[in-house]
Amino acid sequence: MAHFTALKDFLYTQQPKDQNENDLSKVLLDLAEASKIVSKDVCRAGLVDGFLGAQGGQNIQGEEQQKLDVIADNAFIDVLEKGGAVCGIASEENEDFVSFDNDKSRSGKYVVLFDPLDGSSNIDVNVSIGTIFSIYKRISPSNQPASIDDMLQKGTAQVAAGYVLYGSSTMLVYTSGNGVNGFTLDPNTDTFCLSHADMKMPVKGRYYAMNEGNINECNPKIIDYIRYCQSRNNDYGSPYSGRYIGSLVADFHRNLIKGGIYIYPCTINAPEGRLRLLYECNPLAFISEQAGGMSSTGTARIMEIKPEKLHERVAFFTGSKSMVEKAIAFLK
Ligand code: AFP
Numbered sequence: 001m002a003h004f005t006a007l008k009d010f011l012y013t014q015q016p017k018d019q020n021e022n023d024l025s026k027v028l029l030d031l032a033e034a035s036k037i038v039s040k041d042v043c044r045a046g047l048v049d050g051f052l053g054a055q056g057g058q059n060i061q062g063e064e065q066q067k068l069d070v071i072a073d074n075a076f077i078d079v080l081e082k083g084g085a086v087c088g089i090a091s092e093e094n095e096d097f098v099s100f101d102n103d104k105s106r107s108g109k110y111v112v113l114f115d116p117l118d119g120s121s122n123i124d125v126n127v128s129i130g131t132i133f134s135i136y137k138r139i140s141p142s143n144q145p146a147s148i149d150d151m152l153q154k155g156t157a158q159v160a161a162g163y164v165l166y167g168s169s170t171m172l173v174y175t176s177g178n179g180v181n182g183f184t185l186d187p188n189t190d191t192f193c194l195s196h197a198d199m200k201m202p203v204k205g206r207y208y209a210m211n212e213g214n215i216n217e218c219n220p221k222i223i224d225y226i227r228y229c230q231s232r233n234n235d236y237g238s239p240y241s242g243r244y245i246g247s248l249v250a251d252f253h254r255n256l257i258k259g260g261i262y263i264y265p266c267t268i269n270a271p272e273g274r275l276r277l278l279y280e281c282n283p284l285a286f287i288s289e290q291a292g293g294m295s296s297t298g299t300a301r302i303m304e305i306k307p308e309k310l311h312e313r314v315a316f317f318t319g320s321k322s323m324v325e326k327a328i329a330f331l332k
Contacts, residue, residue, distance in 0.1 A: 031133055090278065134282050152278075165253050171253070180200075297314050
C-alpha cells in the first residue's frame, strides 16, 4: 500500500515552529480526535440503544435535536476542554457560548465555533453527515474567561476552518490559510492520512444544489437563476444536474471536488436565510476561497460580515467561482 502522511506529521511539517502555531496544531489534532469518536458513534448508531432518533428537545433555533447531535456536541466540548489549547467554544446546539474554566484551558489561545453534526435529518437514514468548525484567536485577555467578543469575530479573522464528513469514508478537510488539504480516516490504524493534497475547486461545474421545495418561497430572481441552471443556454450548454443531499457539508464536499454551486437563499419561512453564519457559512467560505471558489450572501462576501449574535443566519451561495458570480449577477 502507498505511504500516506498522517495528519499529525503533516501539521508538524507545515507549521512554523513557534508556540502559537504549535497550539493551533494541537487544536486541530483535538478536533480530529473528537471526530474519530463521533465517526465510530455514527457507524454503530443502529446497533446501540439511545443513538438514533430525536432527543426529545429543541435547540436554541427551535429545531428538534437528535440524540447524536447531543452526543457529538458533548464529545467535541469534552475533548477541547481537556486539551487546554482552547479557552471557550460556541456550538450550534447550545444557546450560549461556553467558557472553559479549568487552570489549563483558561489561558488557551483559541476559541472554536462548530456545528457538531450537520445534516441531522439524515442521521437516521444512513446518509452522509458532518462536523463543521472554525478556529479563531481569542481577543479577550489570557487567563480571563472567554468573552462574547471572542465568538463574534468576522470570518476574515479565522485562523483555520474545516469539516469532517462522515460518508462512505470519514474525511477531514481543513485550511489554515495556506490552501486546503483533505485526510481520509484509515479505519485499520485509526489515523487521518493525507489523501487529497492541495484541493482546488473547479472554476465551474455542472451540479447545482438547492432545496427546490422552497422555490416558490424565494425571490423570483432565484427562480430565474434555477431556470438558467436547467436550460441549454447556460455556460455548460446543457442542463446542470440537480444534486441536493440535505447535509450542507456533503453537498459542499461534492462541489469542492467536482465543481458546482450550493444555494440556500432567503425564503418566506427563513427571511434572513436558513444557514448559520458562524457554524456553517464562515468555515465553508474560508475553505471555498482557499480552494479558489467563492461564497456570498448574494450581495456581500460571507467572511466580511460582522456577526451580531451567535446564532445569526444568512443567505448562502457557495461553490465554483464562475457559478457563484453568475448567481449573483441574476440577483442584481
Ligand atoms: P443541522 O445542522 O441542524 O442538521 O442543519 C442542517 C442544514 O443546516 C444543512 O446541512 C442543510 O443543507 C440544511 O439544513 C437542510 O435543510 P432543508 O431541509 O431546509 O433543506
